[in-house]
Amino acid sequence: MTDSSTSKSPTAPARWARWRTPLGYALGALVLFGLAPLVLSDFRLGQLARYLCVAIVAVGISLAWGRGGMLVLGQGLFFGLGGYAMAMHMKLADAGAGQLPDFMLLYGSTDELPWWWQPFSSPVVALAAVLVLPMGLAALIGWSVFRRRVRGAYFAILSQALAAAFAILLIGQQATTGGTNGLTNFQGFFGFSLHDPVNRRTVYFLIAATLLLLMLATRQLFHSRYGELLVAVRDSEERVRFLGYDPALVKLVAYVLSAGMAGVAGALFVPAVGIISPALIGIVPSIQFVIGAAIGGRASVAGAALGAVAVAWAQTTLSEEFPSAWTYFQGGLFVVVVAFLPGGLASLWHLAAARRRQRTEVVTAA
Amino acid sequence: MTEQPLNDLVIDDVRVTFDGFVAVDGVSLRVGPGDLRFLIGPNGAGKTTLVDAITGLTPATGSVRFGGRELLGRPVHRIVRLGIGRTFQTATVFENLTVLQNLDIAAGTTRRPHTLLRRRRTVPDEVQRALETTGLTGQRDRAAGTLAHGQKQWLEIGMLLVQNVQLLLLDEPVAGMSHEEREQTGQLLQRVGEDRTVVVIEHDMDFMRAFAASVTVLHAGRVLSEGTVAEVRADPRVQEVYLGETAVA
Numbered sequence: 001m002t003d004s005s006t007s008k009s010p011t012a013p014a015r016w017a018r019w020r021t022p023l024g025y026a027l028g029a030l031v032l033f034g035l036a037p038l039v040l041s042d043f044r045l046g047q048l049a050r051y052l053c054v055a056i057v058a059v060g061i062s063l064a065w066g067r068g069g070m071l072v073l074g075q076g077l078f079f080g081l082g083g084y085a086m087a088m089h090m091k092l093a094d095a096g097a098g099q100l101p102d103f104m105l106l107y108g109s110t111d112e113l114p115w116w117w118q119p120f121s122s123p124v125v126a127l128a129a130v131l132v133l134p135m136g137l138a139a140l141i142g143w144s145v146f147r148r149r150v151r152g153a154y155f156a157i158l159s160q161a162l163a164a165a166f167a168i169l170l171i172g173q174q175a176t177t178g179g180t181n182g183l184t185n186f187q188g189f190f191g192f193s194l195h196d197p198v199n200r201r202t203v204y205f206l207i208a209a210t211l212l213l214l215m216l217a218t219r220q221l222f223h224s225r226y227g228e229l230l231v232a233v234r235d236s237e238e239r240v241r242f243l244g245y246d247p248a249l250v251k252l253v254a255y256v257l258s259a260g261m262a263g264v265a266g267a268l269f270v271p272a273v274g275i276i277s278p279a280l281i282g283i284v285p286s287i288q289f290v291i292g293a294a295i296g297g298r299a300s301v302a303g304a305a306l307g308a309v310a311v312a313w314a315q316t317t318l319s320e321e322f323p324s325a326w327t328y329f330q331g332g333l334f335v336v337v338v339a340f341l342p343g344g345l346a347s348l349w350h351l352a353a354a355r356r357r358q359r360t361e362v363v364t365a366a
Numbered sequence: 367m368t369e370q371p372l373n374d375l376v377i378d379d380v381r382v383t384f385d386g387f388v389a390v391d392g393v394s395l396r397v398g399p400g401d402l403r404f405l406i407g408p409n410g411a412g413k414t415t416l417v418d419a420i421t422g423l424t425p426a427t428g429s430v431r432f433g434g435r436e437l438l439g440r441p442v443h444r445i446v447r448l449g450i451g452r453t454f455q456t457a458t459v460f461e462n463l464t465v466l467q468n469l470d471i472a473a474g475t476t477r478r479p480h481t482l483l484r485r486r487r488t489v490p491d492e493v494q495r496a497l498e499t500t501g502l503t504g505q506r507d508r509a510a511g512t513l514a515h516g517q518k519q520w521l522e523i524g525m526l527l528v529q530n531v532q533l534l535l536l537d538e539p540v541a542g543m544s545h546e547e548r549e550q551t552g553q554l555l556q557r558v559g560e561d562r563t564v565v566v567i568e569h570d571m572d573f574m575r576a577f578a579a580s581v582t583v584l585h586a587g588r589v590l591s592e593g594t595v596a597e598v599r600a601d602p603r604v605q606e607v608y609l610g611e612t613a614v615a
Contacts (some may be wrong), residue, residue: 124563225474228467232460239458242421244475244529246444 021219024302025212032208042197049204051274051312052211053265059211059218059301059309060261065290066298068254069234074163075262075289078134080170080281082263085133086270087183088117089126094187097121102185102240107175114176119211123190130261130267138259139252146248146255151237159214160283167282182277182327189271200272207268214261222258230254262289288315291334296344303346313362373433373449374398375420375563380428380438382415389415390426391587397456397533401560404574405567408586408607413567414455415533416584418427447475447477453533455538457518461511465521466504468510469493472525492528499557500524501550516547523554534564540573580613583607595601 036048057075064070091101092113100113119125141162147153170177180182181290192199221227229250233240237247270276279285288311296307311330319326337344375397382390390412393437397403405413419426422442430437435447460468466489473492474482489497489506497503500520505513510521519539526534539555540548548570555564555577574581574595579599583591592600598604 189402221483222483223485224483225470225477225486228463229471229474229482231462232468232471235460235462236458239460240471242446242452243472243525244443246441246443 025216028302029212032212035203037201037204042200045204046200046272047313048309049207050269051309052204052207052268052291054274054292054312055101055305055308056207056211056214056265056268057262057289057303058296059214060258060265061290061293062298062301062304063218063221063230063261064254064258065293065299066304067222067230067234068251070151070251070255071153071290072159072255072258073156073290074159074161074283074286075258076163076281076286077159077166077282078138078259078262079266079269079285079289080163080166080276081133081137081266082130083266083270083276084170084177084183084283085120085126085129086267087186087276088120088140089123090186090189090270091183092117092121093123093190101183103178103181103279104175105185127267128139130263134259134263134266135256138256142252142255143248148250149237149248151347160286163286167278170278170281178277180278182275182280183270184275184277186271186274192286194271194274203268203271207272210264210268215301215305218261222301225237226250226253288312288330291330293338294334294344297346299343300346307344307346357362370376373563374431375533375565376429376431377416377420378429378431379417380416380426380430382412382419382424382426388419389589390419392428393584393587393589395589396593397563397565399563400559400561402564402577402579403566405565405576406569406571406574406579406581406582406591410452410586411584412583412587414537415551417452417537417565420535421450433497441512446484446529446531448534449530450535451526451529451533453519453522453526453537453539455541457515457524459510459513459521462509464507465497465513466493466506468501468521469496469524469528473528474528492530494525496524499527500554502532515541516532516551519543519551523558527558532562534562536564536566538569540568540570548573564577 005337013264032052037045040048057079061072065317066071091103095101100111104113120129122304146159152159170182171179173179186194188194189199189203192202193204194200210338212277229245233250240247240250266276269280289308292308292311293304294307296305296309297303315326315330318329322329341347377393377395380390380393381388393412393416404497405416406583407413415424418424420430420437422445423439426438428438432450435448437448437450440448458485460471463471470486470490470493473490500516502520502522502524507518513521513559523534523536523539536555538552543551552573555566558564559579566578578595581591581593581595582589583598583601583604585607590607591598591604593601
């Protein structure tokens, strides 16, 4: 008997189940690194890179929401912090040493670089900020919120409000943030021209590798003792407190990690798509991050990632065809999945497996 | 199993008030090491509230000391770490996790944070012992939600054992159990009580008579009587409170 398996019985299907995950990831890597660059045009590959960024956010959501029960409706906030940190550095690098970014010259209200822009001229500071800003802010929010035992819908509304507030703040500071237009028109990415298709392809590979790595790390976390503890906190916070743990701390770790993943996704989104703007980080995109994870299956890393890619893809394709109907369709799909299939499409597999196991148990019992 | 000397639970003049209603009205009592104390009394006597106060769930005035350390004013999880565990009237186990996972989580507070990031490869010794003590070895890999009512209560007690608590506070552990399950639970409590202090809130008088080492009777937030089962049953004040309740008379 294996101790590592959590609930699977060591029957025939379990033996190949051990290989299911490595095979799945190998297949995923093959598709992302082999098939996709081969069959997709540069334009479509760029779109896929964008979907993969959404998938990275979804992996974080599967940790915080799927395992931790925290409905993070405002991941756009952390996505935006990572995205803007990267975009600010790229703008400064494009402008060259001592020069102002182009949009600041355009709006012309300042002839000096604002103090809070200055550290971002250093690539090291910018890269660190991609992680430190979202995770630090999440730690601050989480610590004050979880300790006061704010949870459920209140937590969801709060996180959504923060994403909205951040977007509004950015719009209000047009002279230094680019306002509604955001930051765009990037030329290079750490010295490599973004006009060169080869470099754009490299960005895609970077995103694909990051996604796979974060998926593996999150999966490990799911199956670790911490993952079990997180489920315990989700199901019965009070009970965990009576085991001598501080549930606020347990939740905080998952929340901060999910914020970090959203930040990384935002930072990679900028060179891949070429823009970061308030419209990409407010309430609507924040909800879309969650919808992808919900439809694919929030309790499964792969389910959340695949769901996010599928929903993002459907959004681009279907919204081209039916621009107004898509939003309703998406909302309807979300409601149906949450109401009738809380585990998302990924849970169909487990439902089928449980059905099969039940049948074999009946057979052996008889 | 435990090397450290057993500790006294000393409760001194504890009061709990809800919006002017006095639920616990100056209770003082002492539970010695190794005791199996039953806390009985009519509904509303303040039994559960007293346990809530000891475990930090309800604010209270007065003093509760365990092994000389003051408990009142500490947050719940810190009190647990001083070696005090409790169960609730309705068994609260993690239904989606297996018996093994439930016990493993309970054993985890003494682990260092980095071990949390790894998978559990083997069954830890203390978990194995708890499985044997509670008789749940055969149920190890079952989801806790699928256990029978009695088994869930035993799992809860097992979770206290792996926490290595010195003082167990059990709130109606045999409520809703079959006669057979009560018998097994009583024997489990006696096994557990060999090297720990156990306080049991109970309504079931037969169960109390069979297993209590000592009894405290609460009435209207105060201690009415205290002593062995025989002493308490002979106390006329107790008979008055329980008048008509054939269980004691």
